[in-house]
Amino acid sequence: MRRLVAVEMVSLDGIMGAPEQWALPYNDREIERANEAGMAASDALLLGRVTYEAFAAFWPHQPGGAPVVDYINRVSKYVVSTTLEEPLEWNNSALIGGDVAERIAELKRQPGEDITIVGSDTLARSMLKESLLDELRLMVYPVVVGGGKRLFEGEGPPVGLELVRTKTFDAGVVSLDYRPAGEGKA
Numbered sequence: 001m002r003r004l005v006a007v008e009m010v011s012l013d014g015i016m017g018a019p020e021q022w023a024l025p026y027n028d029r030e031i032e033r034a035n036e037a038g039m040a041a042s043d044a045l046l047l048g049r050v051t052y053e054a055f056a057a058f059w060p061h062q063p064g065g066a067p068v069v070d071y072i073n074r075v076s077k078y079v080v081s082t083t084l085e086e087p088l089e090w091n092n093s094a095l096i097g098g099d100v101a102e103r104i105a106e107l108k109r110q111p112g113e114d115i116t117i118v119g120s121d122t123l124a125r126s127m128l129k130e131s132l133l134d135e136l137r138l139m140v141y142p143v144v145v146g147g148g149k150r151l152f153e154g155e156g157p158p159v160g161l162e163l164v165r166t167k168t169f170d171a172g173v174v175s176l177d178y179r180p181a182g183e184g185k186a
Contacts, residue, residue: 001108001109002107002108002109002110002111002112002113002114002115003108003114003115003134003135004046004104004108004114004115004117004127004132004133004134004135005038005042005114005115005116005117005133005134005135005136005137006116006117006118006120006124006127006128006133006135006136006137007038007116007117007118007137007139008118008119008121008124008136008137008138008139008151009023009139009141010138010139010140010141010151011140011141011143011144011145012140012141012142012143012144013144013145013146014150014151014152015145015146015147015148015149015150016119016121016148016149016150016151017148017149017150018148018149019141022141022143022145023141023143026141026142026143026169026171026172026173027171028169028170028171030169030170030171031139031169031171031173032067032068034167034169034175035068036067036068038116038137039067039068039071039075041113041114042075042113042114042115042116043075043076043112043113043114043115044075044076044077044078044107044112044113044114044115044116045072045075045076045077045078045115045116045117045118046078046080046096046104046107046115046116046117046120046123046127047077047078047079047080047117047118047119047120047123048079048080048081048119048120048121048122048123049079049080049081049083049084050119050120051118051119051120051123052077052079052081052088052093053088054119055072055077055090056088056090056093059072059073059090060073060090060091073090073091074091074092075092076092076094077090077092077093077094078093078094078095078096078107078115079093079094079095079096080096080097080100080120080123081095081096081097082097100126101130101132104127104130104132105132108132117133121149121150121151121153124136124151125151125152128159128180129156129159131180133180134179134180135164135177135178135179136161136177136178136179137175137176137177137178138151138175138176138177138178139173139174139175140173140174140175140176141172141173142171142172142173159180160180160181160182161178161179161180161181162178162179162180162181162182163176163177163178164177164178164179165177
């Protein structure tokens with residue numbers, strides 16, 4: 001069975017919005033290699049509408065040859081939206097509507113590699129709530145942004161997570177990989 005993995009870049013104060021404004025100075029070849037390893041383990045992206053539209057406006061227009069460009073433009077992209085009638089005309093894109101949890105569970109049962117959520121905070125939270133998220137990888141950047149969109153906003157019941165792996169990069173970025181905790185932990 002495929003795994004659903006959310007990979008999120010966050011600042012020390014929990015901001016995930018607009019990482020292009022604060023994360024890029026810390027990205028180096030070591031982080032690029034880690035991202036490439038994650039891409040090699042994944043053959044599909046699961047995106048919310050906002051992230052999809054931002055990616056579709058940018059990535060198809062980038063010159064090929066760089067691993068991230070080639071991966072994002074080649075890979076299957078599943079778009080969760082209640083407002084889109086059909087995805088933009090970006091290759092390998094399919095719209096997921098209706099019973100999203102059941103459709104994602106069905107995708108996970110299909111053969112293949114990991115399915116990765118990038119950005120798409122609402123989608124990542126809902127997949128965690130629906131017990132469909134197998135791993136949450138937080139790339140914590142050593143910067144305090146001060147304000148903006150947070151990965152976990154609003155109220156809800158506590159969700160316990162178990163730390164399964166850590167990696168500290170020379171640039172000061174820390175990767176924290178969590179999986180949902182067993183029953184009774186929160």
